[in-house]
Amino acid sequence: MTSAPPSAGQVALLPARAPRGPGRPKDQRKRAAIVAAATGLFMERGYAEVTMEAVAAAARVSKMTVYGHFRDKAALFGAVVRGVSDQMTAALTGLPPAGAETDLETRLTAVGTALLGMILSPRVVAMSHALMGMLMKDRALAAAFYEAGPGNVRAVLARYLADAAAQGLLRLDAPQAAADDLLGLWEGDWPKRIALALVPAPSAGEIEARARRAVRVFLRAYRAA
């Protein structure tokens, strides 16, 4: 097949085993460089359009080194997915200023601004699209990624809203559904339009304006009476 669906074999983790053998150990920085280069390329071109030679060149490494670290293209892609998932979770856990000292509208706007700042970057949009393209062929990996990525965002946001409801700031039946609604309002069809390059990359100001507007609409529907 010209561009086979990656079954994305077992991902080789970075700190797997200590270099306990004799002889020269594998250079983990080269490995990181390979993953970084592959991530960038997969992000902006998609799986099929990226050749292993291009990855090697971008990582300034011999192609054989790439195959030394990863059995095949699918395994490399698996490592990329893993890395992106980890990045997503890490980026989000630090975000929400859980304190209730400031206005809920202000806090939600801040969260939305940060989130959209990540999600609406053209590179990230392109990547998540390419990513989904491959994940659609591997349900197990897809589930793992969704849990670590979008699913985690949903869960964190749902907890956040549930807390606010517990404090009497919101009136909502299902936090999960409300989180869905807020995310839907935040995103709209901007990802589509950005992916198709119908609009330029949104500025920080535009992003904050969109986050704020969506929060206002959301609160009109969910604010406690």
Place this chain on the structure above:
Amino acid sequence: MTSAPPSAGQVALLPARAPRGPGRPKDQRKRAAIVAAATGLFMERGYAEVTMEAVAAAARVSKMTVYGHFRDKAALFGAVVRGVSDQMTAALTGLPPAGAETDLETRLTAVGTALLGMILSPRVVAMSHALMGMLMKDRALAAAFYEAGPGNVRAVLARYLADAAAQGLLRLDAPQAAADDLLGLWEGDWPKRIALALVPAPSAGEIEARARRAVRVFLRAYRAA
């Protein structure tokens, strides 16, 4: 390149010129069969994963006939995009029961149910994803498709909401933005989860329930006081 980005050359329209030359004219039914087969295949597999031979076989036609109707793979894809766009517009123009005799909530729920019934079909989800994959490489074609597809949906819905506002049923500043909100609430991240096969194809009941819930939230935010 193994799977080149389709620049999607000029699309050959169906009723272009009458068969005014001497000799045997091209069989337009074969052409239609080719486009239909290609649409189905591109929908469920994506551009790179579909071979011209597969298209020919699915259309029960010789490969040479395919190349007789379309210069190359990109041109065939362009025809597919064109056809899908036309289908979308056609399907939507007949939808909204513009009469104001029934409840606005009921009417919007009906529109949303019909829309989601189209959009959330796993085949359509997969197709729109594959479609975007190629369109991301051809801005002109992307714009044309967006205008005919999602953009048109937005525009129609915005007009619909503006009408309702003119009748005093809604209170909204920007119909376009409100339409965005409603669409965002309708979709949520269901397309993502369906694309990744994390949830089975939604039943008609689930679709209507989702449409109704989203409309209720929307109206809480936008209903006239």
Place this chain on the structure above:
DNA sequence: CATATATTGGACGCGCTCGTATAGGAAACA
């Protein structure tokens, strides 16, 4: 009927990419 074009089926060249093989040099252990 004569003519021009469409369609078929098979075969094939071309270019591309994956993944492997090989050999020499580099770097980390003991």
Place this chain on the structure above:
DNA sequence: TGTTTCCTATACGAGCGCGTCCAATATATG
């Protein structure tokens, strides 16, 4: 120092899909 393993560079086999060529046949027009 010696040994083991890694890294590089290059070449190469194998497979695959695009697009073309060809000879034979079918089907429309004038």
